Amino acid sequence: MTTLITDRPVCVTGAAGFIAAHLVADLLARGYRVRGTVRDPQSDKYGFLRDFPGADDRLELIGADLLDPPSFQDAVKDCEFVLHTASPYALDVKDPQRDLVDPAVKGTRAVLEACAKEGGVRRVVVTSSMAAITDEPDSERVLTEEDWNDKSSLSRNPYYYSKTLAEREAWRFVEEHEPGFDLVTINPFLVIGPSLTPEINQSNRVFIDLLTGAFPGIMSIHWGFVDVRDVARAHRLAMEVPEAAGRYICANETKSMREVVELLREQGYGDYKLPKLGLDCAAGDFMAVLSSYFYPKGTGSYLRTHIGRTPQFDHTKIRQELGLEFIPVADTIRDTTNDLIAWGHIPGR
Ligand code: NDP
Numbered sequence: 001m002t003t004l005i006t007d008r009p010v011c012v013t014g015a016a017g018f019i020a021a022h023l024v025a026d027l028l029a030r031g032y033r034v035r036g037t038v039r040d041p042q043s044d045k046y047g048f049l050r051d052f053p054g055a056d057d058r059l060e061l062i063g064a065d066l067l068d069p070p071s072f073q074d075a076v077k078d079c080e081f082v083l084h085t086a087s088p089y090a091l092d093v094k095d096p097q098r099d100l101v102d103p104a105v106k107g108t109r110a111v112l113e114a115c116a117k118e119g120g121v122r123r124v125v126v127t128s129s130m131a132a133i134t135d136e137p138d139s140e141r142v143l144t145e146e147d148w149n150d151k152s153s154l155s156r157n158p159y160y161y162s163k164t165l166a167e168r169e170a171w172r173f174v175e176e177h178e179p180g181f182d183l184v185t186i187n188p189f190l191v192i193g194p195s196l197t198p199e200i201n202q203s204n205r206v207f208i209d210l211l212t213g214a215f216p217g218i219m220s221i222h223w224g225f226v227d228v229r230d231v232a233r234a235h236r237l238a239m240e241v242p243e244a245a246g247r248y249i250c251a252n253e254t255k256s257m258r259e260v261v262e263l264l265r266e267q268g269y270g271d272y273k274l275p276k277l278g279l280d281c282a283a284g285d286f287m288a289v290l291s292s293y294f295y296p297k298g299t300g301s302y303l304r305t306h307i308g309r310t311p312q313f314d315h316t317k318i319r320q321e322l323g324l325e326f327i328p329v330a331d332t333i334r335d336t337t338n339d340l341i342a343w344g345h346i347p348g349r
Helices: 018-030 044-050 071-075 096-118 158-177 205-211 228-240 257-269 282-294 297-306 316-322 329-342
Strands: 010-013 034-038 059-063 081-084 123-127 182-188 190-192 222-227 246-250 253-256
Touching: 010 018, 010 071, 018 034, 018 044, 018 228, 034 044, 034 071, 044 059, 059 071, 071 096, 081 096, 081 228, 096 123, 096 158, 123 158, 123 228, 158 182, 182 228, 190 205, 190 228, 190 329, 205 257, 205 329, 222 228, 222 257, 222 329, 228 246, 228 316, 246 316, 253 257, 257 329, 282 297
Parallel strands: 010 034, 010 081, 034 059, 081 123, 123 182, 182 246, 190 222
Antiparallel strands: 222 253
């Protein structure tokens, strides 16, 4: 039998999100009491959380909004551990300051201030991102936890900017205020996998696009994949392992679009509209950069900073210090595709 490190509720902000839902399910399965924050606790759309095993007597949902700082005070009451995942995740928004940066940064500050005021909090785990490490991977350089994205702005990869500013704000807060709790960040790359929520997550959309003919051809794009179930586990381990400290790159393996398409074919999805035309060459890269100016701004700047670049990263720290073993990417890709079919997001065959 496992011994829980706390009998007090573990607070998970943004509990209904793609990653957070797995985290809530994992914590409940381990026997923890969970207090999840959602924007509107009365809404029916959180029914799926209440159906998780153990939710009946150990899950409490409470209202909190990143733009309403006092709303987090009740959320962290009596908690020793707070896992802050809530943050808007979108590449294309109308107003990047209002829609991305403000909720990400003000929300992170609000959660940390509430924890500092509460007094009994021992550790806060913040979901940061690889976006806070780089927004323009360099094929020649292996990224580590020492790297910081210093290129994004409101006009260039604004989502990346919001994540970088939010993580910087978190570290600044603990350094300046010495609040009596430690801060750990989990920095995942592209999180994919089966969804416990009916919503389609931004990152799983890649597979909808790949399987429904949205890409003009096989482009020179590479993704650093990580399974959503591993990301959830990483958050719990960051809470449970006493020595956990600092940032943790949470990414398994980089795969090119060509490799992913080949894998999907091998896995039996060859009769979907997978891209065929080989655009992963110098001429294709040139065309992709040119056409990026016709895409919505966020997607356009993502393409210009990622086409032709192969991210390389070192994930030794999370494996050694938290003992995280990654689910093989091929399994994650198969599970993601089957899950998109099961939810009806793409047709079955
Ligand atoms: P989701 O969009 O599924 O989850 C985002 C969560 O943030 C939702 O629960 C949402 O609540 C909440 N949220 C957004 N705005 C507000 C607000 N103003 N007030 C309160 N809650 C808010 O995305 P993910 O699960 O993928 O993302 C979770 C975290 O992981 C984010 O911090 C994201 O930046 C980070 N991340 C994600 C990656 C990925 O590939 N998916 C990669 C790296 C990091 P509601 O349900 O009400 O909309």
